[in-house]
Each structure stands twice: as C-alpha cells, then as structure tokens.
Amino acid sequence: MSEQILFKVTVDNITIEVPAGTTILQAARQIGGTVAPPAMCYYSKLKGSGGKCRTCLVEVSKGSEKDPRPMPKLVASCRTTVMDGMEVKNITSEKVIDARAGVVEFLLLNHPLDCPICDQAGECHLQDLSFEHGASNTRYEFQRRTFKKHDLGKHIQLHMTRCILCYRCVFTADELTNKRVHGILDRGDHAEIATHIEKSLDNEFIGNVIDVCPVGALTDKTFRFKNRVWFLKPMDAHRECPICSGRVTLWNRGDEVFRVTARKDEWGEIEDTPQGKPGWICNTCRFDKKQSSDWVIEGPRAISRQSVISQGHYAGKVGTHIPNETFSAINEGRAPHLLMDIHNESEVNQTNIHLSENEGPSNGSTFNQNINNA
Amino acid sequence: MQALTHQSIAVNRKPMTFWERLYLINIIKGMMITFSHMFKKQPTIRYPEQKREFSPVFRGLHVLNRDEEGREKCTACGLCAVACPAEAITMEAAERMEGEENLYKEEKYAAKYEINMLRCIFCGLCEEACPKDAIYLSETFAPANYTRKGFIYDKNDLLIPNPITSAAAYEQAKGVQA
Numbered sequence: 001m002s003e004q005i006l007f008k009v010t011v012d013n014i015t016i017e018v019p020a021g022t023t024i025l026q027a028a029r030q031i032g033g034t035v036a037p038p039a040m041c042y043y044s045k046l047k048g049s050g051g052k053c054r055t056c057l058v059e060v061s062k063g064s065e066k067d068p069r070p071m072p073k074l075v076a077s078c079r080t081t082v083m084d085g086m087e088v089k090n091i092t093s094e095k096v097i098d099a100r101a102g103v104v105e106f107l108l109l110n111h112p113l114d115c116p117i118c119d120q121a122g123e124c125h126l127q128d129l130s131f132e133h134g135a136s137n138t139r140y141e142f143q144r145r146t147f148k149k150h151d152l153g154k155h156i157q158l159h160m161t162r163c164i165l166c167y168r169c170v171f172t173a174d175e176l177t178n179k180r181v182h183g184i185l186d187r188g189d190h191a192e193i194a195t196h197i198e199k200s201l202d203n204e205f206i207g208n209v210i211d212v213c214p215v216g217a218l219t220d221k222t223f224r225f226k227n228r229v230w231f232l233k234p235m236d237a238h239r240e241c242p243i244c245s246g247r248v249t250l251w252n253r254g255d256e257v258f259r260v261t262a263r264k265d266e267w268g269e270i271e272d273t274p275q276g277k278p279g280w281i282c283n284t285c286r287f288d289k290k291q292s293s294d295w296v297i298e299g300p301r302a303i304s305r306q307s308v309i310s311q312g313h314y315a316g317k318v319g320t321h322i323p324n325e326t327f328s329a330i331n332e333g334r335a336p337h338l339l340m341d342i343h344n345e346s347e348v349n350q351t352n353i354h355l356s357e358n359e360g361p362s363n364g365s366t367f368n369q370n371i372n373n374a
Numbered sequence: 375m376q377a378l379t380h381q382s383i384a385v386n387r388k389p390m391t392f393w394e395r396l397y398l399i400n401i402i403k404g405m406m407i408t409f410s411h412m413f414k415k416q417p418t419i420r421y422p423e424q425k426r427e428f429s430p431v432f433r434g435l436h437v438l439n440r441d442e443e444g445r446e447k448c449t450a451c452g453l454c455a456v457a458c459p460a461e462a463i464t465m466e467a468a469e470r471m472e473g474e475e476n477l478y479k480e481e482k483y484a485a486k487y488e489i490n491m492l493r494c495i496f497c498g499l500c501e502e503a504c505p506k507d508a509i510y511l512s513e514t515f516a517p518a519n520y521t522r523k524g525f526i527y528d529k530n531d532l533l534i535p536n537p538i539t540s541a542a543a544y545e546q547a548k549g550v551q552a
Contacts, residue, residue, distance in 0.1 A: 116451030116505050117482045225467045225482050228452035311456060338522075345526040348464040348486045361469040367485050 009082040011035050011058075012092045024077035024088055025056055029267060036267070037090050038100075038129050040107070040214050041166035042078035045270055045278040049171050050078035053164065054103045055129060059096050062087035074099050097133070104133045110145045111215075112161045120216030122229040122308050125268055126164065147192050152182070153200025154359070155207060155221055155287050160192050163217035169193065169209035176280060177203040193217065204243060207286040211262050211270060222287050223251075223259040225361040230308045232258055235319045237295035244282035245273045249301050250292075252319070253349070256356040257290045266304065290356045433498045433511040436489055436527070437534050437547065441479055444538040447508035450484035454500035454509055462493035463500060480506075489532065491516045491525040512547075 006017040011028045012035045018027045026044065028036040037058055042050030050056075056078045060071035065085030074096060077088070090096055108130060115121040147160040165184065170193075173180040181203075182195045195201070201209070209218050232251040239246045251259040262281045263271040273279045289295065300314040327336055343351055347367070355362060393399060419426060428434075439447050450467035468485035470478045477483075501510045509532075519525060535543035 114480075116449045116453070117480055121451070225450075225469050227467070228456070230456055231452060308456065340522045342490075342526075345523050346464065346488055346490075347528060348466050348488050361482075362466065362485060363468050363471050364474070364485060366468060367466060 007082050007084040007086070009084075009086045009088065011088045012090050018082060020081075022082055024058060024060075024075070024080050024082055024086075025050075027082050028058075028077065028088070028090060032266075034091055037077050038125070038132075039078055039267075040125055040129065040164060041168060043168050043171070043212055043269055044267070046168060046171040046175060046212070049166075049168055051076050053107070053166055055100060055107075057096060057099050057103065059089040059093040060086060061089050061093075101133045101135065104130050105135060105138070107164050108134060108138065109140045110161070111164070112144060114162070118159070118162065118216035119219045119224060119229075120162075120213075123268075124216060125214040145189060150192075150194045151198065151200065152195065152218075153202055155283065156201055156210060157219045157221045157224055158193060159217050159219070160194075162215050163193055164215055165191055165193075166214055168212040168214065169218055172209050172212050173201075173203070173206060176205040176208060179203075202283075204282050204284070205280060207283045208262065208270070208280045210286075211264070214268070220259055220261075220286070221360055222290070226258050226355045226358075227253055229259075230311055232309075233312060233314050233319065234301040234303060234309065235314075236263065236298040236301045238298065239285065239289065239295050241282060241285055244285060245277070245279045246281070246285060247271075247273060247279050248281055248285055248295075250295060250297070252292075253355075255292050256354060257292060257295075258356055260286045260289060263301070428513045432513055433496045433501075434514045435491075435512050435516055436494075436500070436509055436532055437512045438487065438529065438532045439508050439510060440534055440536060442537060443476070444536040445475075445477060445479040446483055446533065447479050447506045448484045448487060449480040449482050449506055449508070450487070451505065453503040453505060457499040457503035458494075459497060459499065460493040460495050462490045462495075464488050464490075484529065487529040487532065489527045491527055492522060 005020045007020050007022070008015060008017050009024070009027050010016075011024070011031055014031050014035060016027055016031055018030060025037055025039060025042060037056040039050070039056045040053035042053075042056060054076060056076055057074040058077040059074055060080075062068050063071060063086065064083030067083075068085075077090075107126060111126065115124070115127060118124070121127060145161065150158055150160070152158045167184070170180065170183055173182060181199045182193060182201055184191050185194045185196060186192060207220075210220050213219075229251065232253055235250045235252055237248055237250045239248075247263060248260050249263050250257050251261065260281070262279055265271045270278050270280060297319050299320055300316070300318045302315075303310040328334060343349075350367075353367065355366075358366065441447055450465050452465065455461075455463040455465060464486075465484045465488070466486040467482050470481055470483055496511065498511050504510075516525065516527075534547050537544040
C-alpha cells in the first residue's frame with residue numbers, strides 16, 4: 001500500500017498532521033488538553049456513536065487549502081472529517097463558547113440535578129461540562145419530565161430522568177452482545193431507555209453500559225449508595241478471566257472492594273488492552289469478584305489532578321504493601337499511654353460491617369443490625 | 375556600629391543613687407498602678423453565670439437540619455466531608471425504604487453521620503459546601519469533657535429537634551439568628 005495521505009489541520013492555532021479520514025475531534029484529541037472539544041455522545045470505541053449531543057461543536061474558519069471559505073455554521077467535530085489545511089477554532093471562538101453554553105442549558109433542561117444523591121457524581125461528564133459552561137440557574141419554567149421506573153435486573157440501575165439520550169449504551173449492546181434487549185422507546189420528550197417488555201439485562205458483557213454512560217442514568221446496583229467515588233481508593237488490578245481482558249480498576253475502602261470498573265483513559269473512555277483492543281470487562285469481573293483475593297493488585301491508579309477523585313492522593317506503594325506501626329519501635333517497645341481506637345467510638349466504617357458483601361444499597365437495618373450483633 | 379532600629383535605647387550603666395537603691399519609690403509606683411485597677415471596669419465576666427453575646431458570624435457546634443415537615447435534609451453526598459480540611463466528618467449512606475418518606479427528605483440519607491470534634495477546627499466549610507442546607511454551625515460550643523470518647527458526635531447529638539413532634543425544643547435549638 002502506498003503512503004498514508006497526511007492532512008495538515010490547525011486547531012486553536014496548533015497545527016498537527018493527521019491521516020485523511022480523521023475527525024476534527026480525534027485530531028484535537030491528538031493535540032490534547034483543552035483544545036479537545038468535550039463529547040457527551042461520541043465514544044471512539046463505539047462505531048456509529050456521535051453526532052447527537054452537539055457539545056463538540058466547533059467553528060471551521062477555513063474549510064481547506066483548496067477551498068478556504070469558512071463553514072457557514074458550527075459543525076459537530078465528532079462527525080466532521082478534516083481537510084488539508086483546515087483551520088478549526090474551538091475555545092478561541094466566541095461563537096463556540098456561546099453555542100456550547102446553549103447546548104449545556106438544553107441538556108440540563110430536564111436533568112434533575114440530583115448530584116448529591118447520584119453515584120456518578122465526581123466522574124460525571126455532564127457535571128464537568130456544566131461546571132465549565134453551565135449557567136447557575138435555568139430559564140425552564142415547566143415540570144421536568146419523569147418516567148415510570150423500569151427495572152433492568154439485579155445489576156444495573158436505571159435513572160431515566162438523568163439520561164441525555166446519547167445512545168452510547170445502545171451501541172455498546174449492539175457491539176458487545178448478540179442480541180440487544182434495551183433501546184430507546186417512544187419519541188421526542190417521551191423517548192426513554194427501556195426494555196420491551198420489562199426484561200432484565202443479563203448478557204455477560206452488558207455491564208459495560210455503566211462505564212460508557214456519560215451521566216448517572218445507568219449505574220452499578222452493587223455499588224449503589226455505598227460510598228462517594230472520591231472517598232474510594234482506585235487501584236489497578238487484573239485477574240485471569242477466560243472471557244474478558246480482566247484488566248480493571250478496583251474502587252476500595254481499606255481492603256474492601258466496593259466497585260469494579262474498566263480502566264478509563266483521559267477522555268473517560270475505556271482504555272485499550274496491550275493487544276490494542278478496547279478493554280471491556282465481563283459481568284463476572286464487574287459484579288461478582290468483590291474480594292481483594294480475587295485480584296492481582298498492580299498499584300494505585302493515576303487520576304487526573306483536576307479530578308475530585310484525586311483528593312485522596314493515593315500514589316506509590318498504596319495497596320501493595322502494609323505500612324509498619326512505628327510507635328513501639330521508636331519507644332523501646334512501649335505502647336502509647338493514651339490511645340483512642342476510633343473504631344471503639346465511631347459507628348462509621350465499623351470493622352464488622354462489610355458493605356462489599358451486600359448485593360445492593362444499604363438501608364437502615366444494615367448498620368443497626370450489625371451493631372446489635374457486635 | 376550602626377543601630378539596627380531607631381527605637382533602641384542605650385542601657386544606662388550609671389551606678390544607682392541611694393534613693394534608687396531603696397526601691398521604695400518604684401514599689402509605691404507599681405502599687406499605685408495595681409490599686410488603680412480596682413476602680414476600672416472589669417474586662418472579664420463571671421462565666422458561666424454570665425455569658426457574652428456571640429458575634430453574628432460565630433461558628434460553633436454543628437447542627438443537622440430538618441425541613442419544615444421534620445424530615446432530615448442530609449443526603450450523605452459527602453461534600454462536607456470532602457470540604458473538611460481537618461477530615462473530621464464521616465458518614466455512611468443508606469437508601470430510603472418505602473414507609474420512611476416522612477423521616478428522610480431524599481431517596482438517599484445518612485444512616486450514620488459523625489463529626490469528630492477533636493479534629494474539627496470550626497472553619498464552617500462544611501456549611502458552605504452543603505448543597506441541601508442540611509448542616510450549619512450554631513452558637514454553642516462543644517462542652518468540655520475529661521475523656522476523648524465524648525467528642526465523637528453522632529447523628530443523635532447533631533440533629534435538630536423535630537419541629538412537628540417537639541416544636542418548643544426546635545425553636546430553642548434554632549437560636550435567635552436563624
């Protein structure tokens with residue numbers, strides 16, 4: 001095959017050469033940083049995704065070298081391929097910033113903004129986006145839409161009110177499973193993710209819809225309300241899994257595994273395995289392996305400094321070795337005179353309660369019962 | 375040598391005179407200052423019989439708030455705990471079951487909520503971080519104690535009395551400035 005044709009494209013005054021057929025979004029992501037437009041529906045690992053949410057709108061101020069006219073309207077960068085000599089403005093364009101603020105306002109029209117309750121808070125793309133571009137109040141005067149609750153089985157919790165209809169979960173089911181059982185029902189304002197009729201999602205790979213969901217519409221029932229993600233300790237781990245890559249991130253409190261997710265890259269997408277395939281993980285890894293002994297722990301996961309999850313500052317040898325108690329060593333074997341073991345006084349994080357062993361969320365009896373037994 | 379400041383005074387090394395060696399005058403001078411304070415206004419008060427007024431921005435013990443129907447406002451979102459620079463706040467969340475709607479305002483609630491008053495620095499960042507107006511700092515301070523055990527305040531210690539069932543206690547707990 002002949003040499004690949006390279007196109008020169010300039011995004012926010014940074015020039016890069018990319019192969020023909022690359023989208024503007026992918027080219028901008030190769031430059032990285034704030035140059036890359038945000039994307040709510042586009043997912044590079046899912047064929048056919050993108051073009052729905054309009055958050056990735058950019059201004060094309062010069063079409064190409066041969067036809068230097070600017071494009072008349074803002075274009076969705078996830079679906080527009082680059083041309084040779086194209087000049088794109090993302091954050092340097094007033095129009096784009098304004099349009100994006102409008103898009104965010106639309107996305108938030110029906111969003112319940114129940115972040116204090118939502119398990120996605122802290123790793124939610126809509127939260128990041130509205131923090132960056134959103135207004136502090138809404139101009140919407142009507143009742144936000146509500147839905148009849150659908151049960152999607154024992155592993156996946158659906159909150160339809162939070163959904164932004166990005167279709168990522170639909171593409172995931174199409175690509176990873178033989179038969180998709182959920183989809184978008186109805187149209188317009190009534191459009192909703194559901195199964196027809198009341199089926200549960202139980203394909204071995206369907207758990208990945210939790211990872212691709214940019215908002216908290218699809219969340220892990222086995223993790224529901226157990227803890228906030230920023231108090232957990234993200235650890236890279238792997239296991240020999242016969243059906244999936246087995247490369248995951250464990251979200252621990254102490255040694256307890258509260259949640260298992262696939263590893264996500266800086267764009268919030270699933271990381272590739274060393275073999276170059278997307279590292280989707282199976283339901284067994286995600287929902288059933290909640291013991292530290294099931295996993296080979298590699299070390300703390302590097303989390304972006306801008307993320308609230310990095311507030312725990314887990315780094316270095318955390319999780320792979322246990323630090324020694326130094327007090328008695330430096331005091332000639334003497335134990336401290338006054339010592340209050342916090343577990344004797346505190347009712348939070350009691351050593352006899354193992355939330356990771358519970359199937360679903362805790363309720364009032366979870367904690368009280370165990371205290372009586374203790 | 376150049377003086378470091380303009381305020382320094384060179385030490386007087388002249389031998390003291392007879393009157394100075396008696397120290398009598400200086401003692402009388404000092405006593406006059408002491409006795410003059412008997413006729414001045416006292417800067418101290420007789421606590422705990424008398425109490426000073428708090429400043430309007432005083433930050434004291436935390437209170438967990440209820441809404442007007444007496445339901446707990448806290449949803450255990452953890453923002454107070456993550457905002458806390460002293461890491462004094464911990465909690466466990468639980469899901470509201472059917473029939474508990476009159477107890478908790480939201481779908482999720484704090485089953486356990488603890489503030490370690492030994493760690494707390496009363497900065498008020500928890501109050502600022504709270505998206506639900508569920509926690510605020512009151513005008514009382516933590517009573518002294520002989521052991522550390524009593525300073526782990528749990529939800530029962532922090533919750534404001536129920537405005538429906540114990541209205542009088544609620545009004546008292548709300549304070550004057552609320």
